Amino acid sequence: MRVGVITFPGTLDDRDAARAVNVGGAEAVSLWHADADLKSVDAVILPGGFSYGDYLRCGAISRFAPVMNLVIEAAEKGMPVLGICNGFQVLCESHLLPGALTRNSDLHFLCRDQEIEITNTQTAWTSSYSVGQKIVIPLKNGEGSFQCDDKTLAQLEGEGRVIARYVGQNPNGSRNLIAGISNARGNVVGLMPHPEHAIDPLTGPTAQGLGFFTSILNDMVK
Amino acid sequence: MAKIVVDVMLKPEILDPQGNAVASALPRLGFTFATSVRQGKRFEIEVVGDPTPAQLAEVEKAAEVLLSNPVIENYVVRVEK
Known part of the structure; x- marks a missing residue:
């Protein structure tokens, strides 16, 4: 299975994401933001960072990069897409996911190990976990507060599309402690904390992030 | 020369x-x-x-698509002399 990892100008976590894909057992394929070619990948990861310097709004410029037109088209046909941190912001700006990520409620840039609870294992990216499983992975963002209107929130909750929640004190002001959500079909997932930094205890707090990268393989086998 | 101004504000509920x-900084000063x-x-x-109505319509469109995020923001387009 080939998993594309997109690099925008200002992306930081593409290498860790590619490594996580390989450790998970798939083949990572580098994609460049200006390419109008998805190189026959089966899934795509939008990694974290500060694409286009976060100018205008986080993810607002990236959303119009040539490669994103193809990602949006493929995602609408069911291709698995995972957006991590800045990638989550890009998916919201692309309207592949509802809501928006805004400035952390206390204005601080956060960088810490964060416990989250997996709340939906029916998506392409979370099937390796069990419902209620708690994992610790790094959280690092300045604009990670998930916001949406009441109607959208009720819809997300009603359809079980919150895939992960922060455990304990709300780190950034996200509504309903939301750390990650999926689209209705479950192929597109956005997650604010970073599973790709927690795939090996040598370099991360745990190896509990690896499940996101093995889940897509489960999906292919099914 | 006139210019087109687009003001973008977070929606009141955000x-x-x-x-x-x-x-909170103001009273400290x-x-x-x-x-x-x-x-x-x-x-x-x-x-x-001077901006034409057609240009203003284009700016409205750009404000909707790029300059603002309609999920969290409102915008106003106007001409300033």
Whole structure:
């Protein structure tokens, strides 16, 4: 299975994401933001960072990069897409996911190990976990507060599309402690904390992030 | 020369931590007038000559698609002499 990892100008976590894909057992394929070619990948990861310097709004410029037109088209046909941190912001700006990520409620840039609870294992990216499983992975963002209107929130909750929640004190002001959500079909997932930094205890707090990268393989086998 | 101005503000129901931080800094400096502060963005757009209705319609479209995120923000387009 080939998993594309997109690099925008200002992306930081593409290498860790590619490594996580390989450790998970798939083949990572580098994609460049200006390419109008998805190189026959089966899934795509939008990694974290500060694409286009976060100018205008986080993810607002990236959303119009040539490669994103193809990602949006493929995602609408069911291709698995995972957006991590800045990638989550890009998916919201692309309207592949509802809501928006805004400035952390206390204005601080956060960088810490964060416990989250997996709340939906029916998506392409979370099937390796069990419902209620708690994992610790790094959280690092300045604009990670998930916001949406009441109607959208009720819809997300009603359809079980919150895939992960922060455990304990709300780190950034996200509504309903939301750390990650999926689209209705479950192929597109956005997650604010970073599973790709927690795939090996040598370099991360745990190896509990690896499940996101093995889940897509489960999906292919099914 | 006239310019087209686009003001983008967070919707009233969206939390504005930056505005709150400004609001709490004001009284520390002795400015006691504010009961609330909201912070937004202003775009100044120049075109050749005076803006035409067609150009303004284009700017409206750009404000909807790029300059603002309609999920969390409202915008106003106007011409400033």
